[in-house]
Amino acid sequence: MFLLLACTPVLAQAPAELTPEAQVSRAEATLKSARASLEDAETPDTLATLSERAKAAKDDADAAAKALQPQLDQLNEQLAPLGEVAEGSTEAREIAVQRASLTRQRNKLDGTIKRAELAVVNANQLAADIEKLRASQFSEELGRKVASPLSPALWSQVAATAPADTTRVLALYRLGTNAVRDALKREGWALPLLGLGVALLLFFPVRLWLRALGRRYAAAENAPQGRLRRTGLAVWLLLVGTAMPGLAAWALIASLDAVGAIPPRLQTLSNYFVGATCFSAFIVALSACLLAPKRPSWRLLDLDDTAARNLRKYAWSAAAVSWISIMLAAVDRAARTSEINTIALDGVIALIYLCLIMAMLVTLSRLHRRQTAEAAERAEAQAADSRARGPAQRSGWIVLTRVAGNVVVAAAIIASLFGYLNFAKFVTSQLVWGGIVALTTSLLLKFADDLCTWMLHPDSRIGRTVVLTTGLSAAQVEQAGVLLSAFSRIALVLMALLIFTAPFGNVGSVLSSMQTLSDGFEIGSIKLQPGKVLLAIAVLLAGLALMQALQRWLVDTYLPKTELDSGAQNSISTVARYLGIILAVLWSLTALGIGFGQLALVVSALSVGIGFGLQAITQNFVSGLILLAERPVKIGDWVKIGDQEGDIRRINVRSTEITVGDKSTLIVPNSELITKTVRNMTMGSAQGRIQIQFTLPLNADVAAVKQVLLDAYTAHSSVLSDPAPSVFIDSIAGGQVAINSFAYVSSPRQVYGARSDLFFSLLQELASRGIALSAPTDIHLVRDPDGAV
Structure with a gap:
């Protein structure tokens, strides 16, 4: 499994001078040879190589078809004006010659494109056949049964093949030592010693200095506030702890290779050495940044100091076992040892992994018991408090890890006892691999969330810049940070799933799956690609930003300089806003690859739903x-x-x-x-009208009342003199005179308050002059108790 990380095949790139026709021919030849080699493929490495060749052939055919399609479209456009020759008619010789030449060129291009498309189909079929054969071999290997490790039969077979295997390994060792000795005699010690010095410098001073530099920056005042200090430092320590040992191993191997100290047979072994060093360093660095045994305040996992120290030791042991297992497997392949020796070696590695896993499970079990006891004590303390909110929460991931680990250990032990050593090694190594992927993904998810929310936080430098340049509100910028965090976390989870499934297949299949996702998928005649989707989102955001800037310019700069009232200004700015939104949406749809014709079809299909819903x-x-x-x-x-x-x-x-x-x-x-x-x-008018109505008895002095009303209107500051106030007798009926009067104020909003003031002054003036207003007539019915009913 770990061999996948040690070496990744490098695809041969098509030379720039190759023509599309040559690319198609090369793809056909590659597929033919790969199909012929498939019958003799017996190892996973061979199948992986064939899969990469099939993918390279498919890429060649795709590139050729894409390069030739514009030429074919151009020839079809040139042939279109010529039309078809009518039956029984003749055409000019020049046109006939031109038609024949264009037709030959079109037919040739069309045939080449069809060959390329057929090569793509054949490549897909070959990849599917390789995957089926790989899955069959993988299942057969996992189900291979040998004698139980408790049985002497297995070890007797190992002892029988041990002399021959030892001879092969010693021959490989002599090959390497002789190559080194000859290279040093020929080239001298200068370059290898330089490589060794660079390796030691990278591994010790540079690595330790970069780690200390990251810690100093994380503790500085100018470091980002919040959780990003911890997660950022953890990612930095992970990068430094992985890259420096890997670069040191590469520098050492490169110096030896430069003087010719590595023979061709050991080139693959040297690549495994660099890969094993990187992988083991990654395990150690991951445990250091997550556990932080000497700095509990920076610890990202919910662990106490005892569990952190123990798990740190087990992580070092797992890194050492991983490095040794990768190198032993590489030596086993290079020396071509016997199959029974390989199976026994896998069984021993599986047992070592089992011991490490059981030790980790014991540590987690003890941690869980300590946390349970502490939670029970806190719950008892909280029970005495009436404001208690319930018992404290415990780490659920510890329980899940223990359950999964116990199941895997039981399955591996049973498989080993029955002789399924390959299955036992795969299960144990897969548990370790899954744990590494899960822990790495957890760290990156926290870091992505902290980084995105910090970058687009309104108080950060980037957030303030975005607010000032785009005109977005602080809440909108913060929401953008949350959405960016969600997208990045989803991408990390998908990447983790692909990496986790890598041991079940080859690296090429994983890369092919990622390329398939990047190529997108088709919905009808529309092909959605992640790149186009991101471009459409960027275009939409840019269009909305331009629209908002234009609207802000209209509202703040241009429209106030015009003679339009506030209502007209609002109408213009609102129409401009929605017109800008429509244009931004159309622009983004164009960037997505949806033309106006396709959009019209979609709108027409939705018109019925729009009409009703x-x-x-x-x-x-x-x-x-x-x-x-x-x-x-x-x-x-x-x-x-x-x-x-x-x-x-x-x-x-x-x-x-x-x-x-x-x-x-x-x-x-x-x-x-x-x-x-x-x-x-x-x-229609900015003026408001005041109307005052009341009734007087017939004997009242209506002339005096009229003058009182006019004087009251004239005295009030809000009443206009033009139009002048007026007083009318509305009717005389029932022994009463109905008075109706009107006055005007500058705004309808002043009518209510001015009329109230006039009522106060009018009642006071009439009372001072002794003029009484008509009151409602009260009718009382009195019953005579002595009268007849």
């Missing part, structure tokens, strides 16, 4: 456009609709906001303002 929304939208265009009401108008009245504060394309007298906001659908009767108090 979104009828009200569409009606309000159209009504909003009518309101913005005709402006029967505008911002600042005082309107009355039904039994509600108030000031219009905002007109949107779907609804209108009206502030009523109690300062609450009334949301009115725009269709209500279009289809129903609306009284606009301030539309």
